[in-house]
Amino acid sequence: MAPNAVININNSIFRLLPGVNGTPSAGMRSVIFGCGTMWQSINVNTGSGIVFTNSNIRDGRQGIVFKSGFNNATSEITGCSFALNSVAITATSVPNFTLSAFSNNNFNGIIPGAVTNLLPPHNNGTVNSPGTTREPIVAMRLFGVTGSIGTSGGINRFEDFSNAIFANGSTLTINNCRFRNNFVTDRNGANSGIGIWVTNSNLTIKDKYSFGASCVFVNNRRGLRFDFSGNLTLENAVFSNQRIVDVEVVNSNQPNNINISNNDFTIGSPTQAPIFVQRAAQGGLVHLKIKSNIITLASGGLPLANNLRFINITAVAGATDQAEIANNQITCGYGNGPGGGTTARSIDGIWIQNNADGYQVSGNLVNFTNANGGVAPNTGVFGVGIGITLNNGINNIIGPNNVINATKFNNRFQATESWLRCGVHIDQSLNVAVCKNDVDQPRHCYHFNGNCFGNEFGRNKIRDAYYGLLLTAVTFPNQDYRLNEWLNLVNYNVRSAEITGNANNPWSYDPNLPSQIAPPTPIPANFQAAIANGGNSNTTICDAILPPTGTNASHIGDLAKSFVNGTFIFSNIADSWDFERNLLNQMIRFPNSFSGEPTVQNYYNSKVNSTIWNFAKAERMLHDAGAISAIQQNTIDQIHASDAALAEDLGTIEQTEGIDTSSATPTLQAEKTNILAQIAQHKHQTDSIVSILLASRAIAYENALDFIEALPSSNILESNQKTVLILQAKSLKDDIWTDADSSILRAIAYSCPEVGGEAVSTARGLLPAPEQYNFNEVEAYCTPGDRNVTKDEQKYLTNIVLFPNPAKDQVTIGFTNKFTGLIEILSIDGKTLISNTCIDCIQKVVALDKIQNGLYLVRLSKQSGIQQTLKLSVTH
Numbered sequence: 001m002a003p004n005a006v007i008n009i010n011n012s013i014f015r016l017l018p019g020v021n022g023t024p025s026a027g028m029r030s031v032i033f034g035c036g037t038m039w040q041s042i043n044v045n046t047g048s049g050i051v052f053t054n055s056n057i058r059d060g061r062q063g064i065v066f067k068s069g070f071n072n073a074t075s076e077i078t079g080c081s082f083a084l085n086s087v088a089i090t091a092t093s094v095p096n097f098t099l100s101a102f103s104n105n106n107f108n109g110i111i112p113g114a115v116t117n118l119l120p121p122h123n124n125g126t127v128n129s130p131g132t133t134r135e136p137i138v139a140m141r142l143f144g145v146t147g148s149i150g151t152s153g154g155i156n157r158f159e160d161f162s163n164a165i166f167a168n169g170s171t172l173t174i175n176n177c178r179f180r181n182n183f184v185t186d187r188n189g190a191n192s193g194i195g196i197w198v199t200n201s202n203l204t205i206k207d208k209y210s211f212g213a214s215c216v217f218v219n220n221r222r223g224l225r226f227d228f229s230g231n232l233t234l235e236n237a238v239f240s241n242q243r244i245v246d247v248e249v250v251n252s253n254q255p256n257n258i259n260i261s262n263n264d265f266t267i268g269s270p271t272q273a274p275i276f277v278q279r280a281a282q283g284g285l286v287h288l289k290i291k292s293n294i295i296t297l298a299s300g301g302l303p304l305a306n307n308l309r310f311i312n313i314t315a316v317a318g319a320t321d322q323a324e325i326a327n328n329q330i331t332c333g334y335g336n337g338p339g340g341g342t343t344a345r346s347i348d349g350i351w352i353q354n355n356a357d358g359y360q361v362s363g364n365l366v367n368f369t370n371a372n373g374g375v376a377p378n379t380g381v382f383g384v385g386i387g388i389t390l391n392n393g394i395n396n397i398i399g400p401n402n403v404i405n406a407t408k409f410n411n412r413f414q415a416t417e418s419w420l421r422c423g424v425h426i427d428q429s430l431n432v433a434v435c436k437n438d439v440d441q442p443r444h445c446y447h448f449n450g451n452c453f454g455n456e457f458g459r460n461k462i463r464d465a466y467y468g469l470l471l472t473a474v475t476f477p478n479q480d481y482r483l484n485e486w487l488n489l490v491n492y493n494v495r496s497a498e499i500t501g502n503a504n505n506p507w508s509y510d511p512n513l514p515s516q517i518a519p520p521t522p523i524p525a526n527f528q529a530a531i532a533n534g535g536n537s538n539t540t541i542c543d544a545i546l547p548p549t550g551t552n553a554s555h556i557g558d559l560a561k562s563f564v565n566g567t568f569i570f571s572n573i574a575d576s577w578d579f580e581r582n583l584l585n586q587m588i589r590f591p592n593s594f595s596g597e598p599t600v601q602n603y604y605n606s607k608v609n610s611t612i613w614n615f616a617k618a619e620r621m622l623h624d625a626g627a628i629s630a631i632q633q634n635t636i637d638q639i640h641a642s643d644a645a646l647a648e649d650l651g652t653i654e655q656t657e658g659i660d661t662s663s664a665t666p667t668l669q670a671e672k673t674n675i676l677a678q679i680a681q682h683k684h685q686t687d688s689i690v691s692i693l694l695a696s697r698a699i700a701y702e703n704a705l706d707f708i709e710a711l712p713s714s715n716i717l718e719s720n721q722k723t724v725l726i727l728q729a730k731s732l733k734d735d736i737w738t739d740a741d742s743s744i745l746r747a748i749a750y751s752c753p754e755v756g757g758e759a760v761s762t763a764r765g766l767l768p769a770p771e772q773y774n775f776n777e778v779e780a781y782c783t784p785g786d787r788n789v790t791k792d793e794q795k796y797l798t799n800i801v802l803f804p805n806p807a808k809d810q811v812t813i814g815f816t817n818k819f820t821g822l823i824e825i826l827s828i829d830g831k832t833l834i835s836n837t838c839i840d841c842i843q844k845v846v847a848l849d850k851i852q853n854g855l856y857l858v859r860l861s862k863q864s865g866i867q868q869t870l871k872l873s874v875t876h
Helices: 540-544 556-564 573-589 598-607 611-659 666-709 716-732 739-749 758-766 791-798
Strands: 006-009 013-016 030-032 039-044 049-053 055-058 060-066 076-078 081-083 087-092 101-103 106-108 138-143 146-149 156-159 163-168 171-174 177-180 194-199 202-205 215-218 222-227 232-235 238-240 245-250 256-261 264-267 273-278 286-291 294-297 308-314 322-326 329-332 345-353 359-362 365-368 381-389 396-398 403-406 422-427 432-435 438-440 444-449 456-458 461-463 467-472 485-487 495-500 800-803 810-826 832-847 854-861 867-874
Touching: 039 049, 049 055, 055 060, 156 163, 177 611, 194 202, 215 611, 238 611, 256 273, 264 273, 264 611, 273 286, 286 308, 294 308, 294 611, 294 666, 308 322, 308 329, 329 345, 345 359, 345 365, 365 381, 381 396, 381 403, 403 422, 422 432, 422 438, 438 444, 444 461, 556 573, 556 598, 573 598, 573 611, 573 716, 573 867, 611 666, 611 716, 666 716, 716 739, 716 758, 739 758, 800 867
Parallel strands: 006 039, 013 049, 030 055, 039 060, 049 076, 055 081, 060 087, 076 101, 081 106, 087 138, 106 156, 138 163, 146 171, 156 177, 163 194, 171 202, 177 215, 194 222, 202 232, 215 238, 222 245, 232 256, 238 264, 245 273, 256 286, 264 294, 273 308, 286 322, 294 329, 308 345, 322 359, 329 365, 345 381, 359 396, 365 403, 381 422, 396 432, 403 438, 422 444, 432 456, 438 461, 444 467, 461 485, 467 495
Antiparallel strands: 800 810, 810 832, 810 854, 854 867
């Protein structure tokens, strides 16, 4: 291509194929290159397309330029190499930027050791090129573009750029791409050296392609920067050894949704954070979800140059965020102390600050463990597992089920000190509920500092710390500290609880608890680990753990409201009991879904601790025990995806060394060593997860089985349900069924569902597969003594209508076919209030003036013993 040359493609398809005279030939590549100075562009204009296959494109200032209306359906770029272009691909105001194929391409900016005299002046990070202006070296520059990058096929590689992909005002989906060694600096300074940088845009990275990951980011200055933008979905990506930040979301000044989930982060020698989310402007509404990410920092590495926070979130005054930070696994084995001439650095797990509101931090595992066998870190290192500071929000919750672990070493207080200084740290924040967490072996398990007025603290486990609970210069007028457990395993505790700086701090659960408790009695003498709530504990949030409004709350409340109002019609008692049990199961799971509905809340309150409620709870316990394995399996899957990406990087390095033996530099050798160390670390991590998983599942299933075996069973529905739950729990625990278990299972399976309930279907599903297939006709397998229901009678009984419902002064009961039998209206506890006889009725009007407002049962009985029950709501 001549200097500054432009090729315009008009109403045509431009094909660039390897070979001779248009005939593809193995091992050959077509090449576009510059001479003397850079060529300008190849313009793919309206109505035109390109097919570039296994070709080399280099020395372009704008490279390939896609114009609005180009023929994207016929355009392909596959197996191509883009090198030493100022910009490889440019697009502006293109609404259809999705090629039919875009895979297995290599994009290289400044190649170490290559001749770059055609490129504009730049700074490659180590050596300045001639000239004073530092121009960006970019793979793709996109303005006002809508579309996707990356299709099925080989992964696309972007290496050695200022910014590999830069997008402004665009909506993009990017998958099947790898971004590596992008740290070339340019005139943007701190904002150069980024794998993907989007501003004023929406971005989705989600779908898995090569190596089981959506995208891979390795050794960039920043992996992904999301700036002044709208919606971000980042899932199933792998990040390894970014120099500053893996994911940076800044200046989110508009209503948006940010979802960073199911990603794998491996940190080398960090300077800031894997995940950094910043609200930089007031107003708007951010729905933030950071879930199920794996973040690992192994021991070793360089001393800290800056504070490190694995998940670092800030907000501003007036922010009304709704955020869920859940099920992340953070492992920190760092121990080399601060660097850069300073003596104090901080390493924190999850850190939220500056006026966040509506945050729930739950189910996270934070491990601060020093792999050096307990060797003390530098004295300047200060760590916090989960922290909230400087927040004016009133709807923040830490819990439930966060687990924070630390490693101790011997050199300080009572010859013992901890890697982690605080498990949960709340500082100058108005209302943060800290509930149902487990913290083990930090210096302080829980620390409240400075003007924390509305906090709740309940049902937490406090294990083996220098200070179990430390309150510093805090005024707590309304707190309740019930139902926490102090669990001291070794002589590390100096004080289970201490209040400093304010003698007026009250302990609401026990006014006689002294402010300082010293050894040898670290547990408060008057402390009670299991004080009954009695509904008046003032730990309402800690009891329920309500999810923030708008964060995946179930609509079970609507279903409950319909049930209470008598909307649903049931053909028999078994159907009614099964429906209500399943409804309560979901209400236990989603208590926030019916808050603000007094009628439904009163119904639920009336059922708590009833027999049917406990059966629902038993099912939830089995479900939650199984969910443990799902969470851990997801972690293992992510680690395997990360290993595949690391193996691919290793192959790339070895391939480079095979092509050019002079490139087998110490730098590449060090990178290979680092990759192999990461793979070994992941194997150790996987083995540990499997061990934890098996232990956690065993405990959870054992607890569920104990609970189920203690349930009462006063009728056939309860007895059947208890039996199948016990057998399910035994199966999940890998216990062997006895002959008695098998016999009672078959007795339930071969009975009628109309009598035995949903447990009959469950029992049939537990039978060996060949036997399960016998149950094609329900009526054929009712044991003697059960009422057999013919198909005609079953159809006949279900065609009944109550109207109106809710009713006022009277209700009309309508039948599709003539009905002869007894019609009764019962109270909810089964007492008969009204009784009428019908002979060949098509409809029957029943007066309701003698009964009060409320919920009732309408029971219809035939002489044969067949019954059907419906719910009726009465409102005078």
